[in-house]
Amino acid sequence: MLASIGGLVAEPLAILGGCLGWIAGFLLLTRLKRRQRALVVTLVAAGLGGVAWGAANGSAPEWDTILAGNQPLIGMLVAVSFLRLVARPAKEGEGPAGKGAVWQSLLAVHIFGSVINISAVDLVGDRLARGVRLDKPRLLLLSRGYSTGAFWSPFWGASATVLTYSPAARLPVLMAIGGTLSALALAMGGLKVIRTMGRQLPGFHGYPLTLDALGLPVALVGIVLAWHFASPDVPVNGIITVCAPLLTCAILLVTARRRTPRALAGHAVRQLPQMGGELTLFLAAGMLTAGFAAIVDQAGTGWLPFDSFGPLEAWGLLLLMAVLAGLGLHPVISIATGASLLAPLDADPTLFAMTGLIAWGVQAAGAPLSGFNVVMGARFGVDTFRLASWNLLYVLAMLALGLPALWVCAELVGAG
Numbered sequence: 455m456l457a458s459i460g461g462l463v464a465e466p467l468a469i470l471g472g473c474l475g476w477i478a479g480f481l482l483l484t485r486l487k488r489r490q491r492a493l494v495v496t497l498v499a500a501g502l503g504g505v506a507w508g509a510a511n512g513s514a515p516e517w518d519t520i521l522a523g524n525q526p527l528i529g530m531l532v533a534v535s536f537l538r539l540v541a542r543p544a545k546e547g548e549g550p551a552g553k554g555a556v557w558q559s560l561l562a563v564h565i566f567g568s569v570i571n572i573s574a575v576d577l578v579g580d581r582l583a584r585g586v587r588l589d590k591p592r593l594l595l596l597s598r599g600y601s602t603g604a605f606w607s608p609f610w611g612a613s614a615t616v617l618t619y620s621p622a623a624r625l626p627v628l629m630a631i632g633g634t635l636s637a638l639a640l641a642m643g644g645l646k647v648i649r650t651m652g653r654q655l656p657g658f659h660g661y662p663l664t665l666d667a668l669g670l671p672v673a674l675v676g677i678v679l680a681w682h683f684a685s686p687d688v689p690v691n692g693i694i695t696v697c698a699p700l701l702t703c704a705i706l707l708v709t710a711r712r713r714t715p716r717a718l719a720g721h722a723v724r725q726l727p728q729m730g731g732e733l734t735l736f737l738a739a740g741m742l743t744a745g746f747a748a749i750v751d752q753a754g755t756g757w758l759p760f761d762s763f764g765p766l767e768a769w770g771l772l773l774l775m776a777v778l779a780g781l782g783l784h785p786v787i788s789i790a791t792g793a794s795l796l797a798p799l800d801a802d803p804t805l806f807a808m809t810g811l812i813a814w815g816v817q818a819a820g821a822p823l824s825g826f827n828v829v830m831g832a833r834f835g836v837d838t839f840r841l842a843s844w845n846l847l848y849v850l851a852m853l854a855l856g857l858p859a860l861w862v863c864a865e866l867v868g869a870g
Contacts, residue, residue: 458529472522482730497738504745523740559660563599598643604815606632612814620803763801779817820849
């Protein structure tokens with residue numbers, strides 16, 4: 455993370471960060487589950503094969519991509535993880551009941567999840583599970599509230615990924631269109647949860663959303679956007695990588711000065727190694743991207759089914775990404791591969807980035823093996839395939855809304 459920050463002013467430090475990331479990946483590889491480890495090894499092998507094939511045909515290996523292609527993404531995710539130290543749980547008490555509790559809980563998991571990511575599921579899920587099991591309505595609440603953060607939040611891995619592969623994408627456009635999609639999805643999700651609860655709705659006490667709890671998310675979003683508009687040349691991933699740990703340290707020094715060093719060290723020692731799955735996946739995706747780039751460099755564009763990238767082509771790519779996600783392929787792989795394949799077409803970066811964000815949000819709710827569903831299965835004993843099936847109609851609705859969203863995006867950025 456520190457090397458990523460240094461890389462903003464000295465590129466060799468970013469390469470150093472990438473090398474350190476690979477070392478950490480090798481050290482953590484044995485901690486992964488067998489399926490994760492097999493996937494990572496397969497992706498790295500495929501990437502190496504592509505690099506070797508390209509080198510044999512005259513394409514020089516892209517060492518920057520291999521060593522540090524996803525380093526900005528990895529550094530940002532590590533930085534954001536520190537925010538878990540200062541996220542405030544809800545105060546004790548029943549709070550609102552009925553419909554009000556549903557909407558507050560839905561917004562709570564969405565807002566917190568947009569900043570502290572999957573930790574928000576533990577925060578809100580533990581509260582919803584007190585004295586009862588997480589039934590269908592509560593699981594849908596967590597699923598819909600959390601997954602929609604991918605559509606717009608600059609603090610998600612989704613945003614970090616698309617901005618890594620499309621650094622020229624316009625963040626305000628992504629946030630505006632993604633935020634609108636998110637609002638529609640939350641409205642549909644809330645109504646679905648209320649209908650599903652039926653007679654138990656009046657007695658439902660959820661997670662109260664207070665002004666005090668909104669301080670951290672609002673402050674961080676405000677700081678990042680202000681910095682972005684003041685210095686548009688600084689990558690958004692880099693801004694977040696700087697701001698997240700600094701804000702964490704500032705809050706800790708004010709609220710618990712004596713335990714600040716212990717809290718930071720404890721997070722580094724105990725929590726960061728748990729991100730081994732994400733780390734190795736993103737490293738493997740960088741290797742795969744380098745391999746595909748070498749192959750595309752030799753193959754050219756003649757074999758692609760289209761010669762331009764507009765909203766219809768973007769929607770077709772979105773549908774393909776959704777299908778692949780349902781089969782177990784993580785969107786980071788689809789995005790990395792898509793960026794390599796579309797590079798010769800000079801596709802509009804904002805349109806491609808918006809496609810990736812929608813695909814990521816859809817898979818978070820609707821893919822049985824998405825990160826969210828896997829966490830729900832491990833944390834609360836949920837059948838991930840059943841939870842994904844409950845979201846099938848929602849996924850189809852969001853894919854349908856993806857077409858007008860991509861059309862608006864293309865209009866705003868002037869993409870063909």
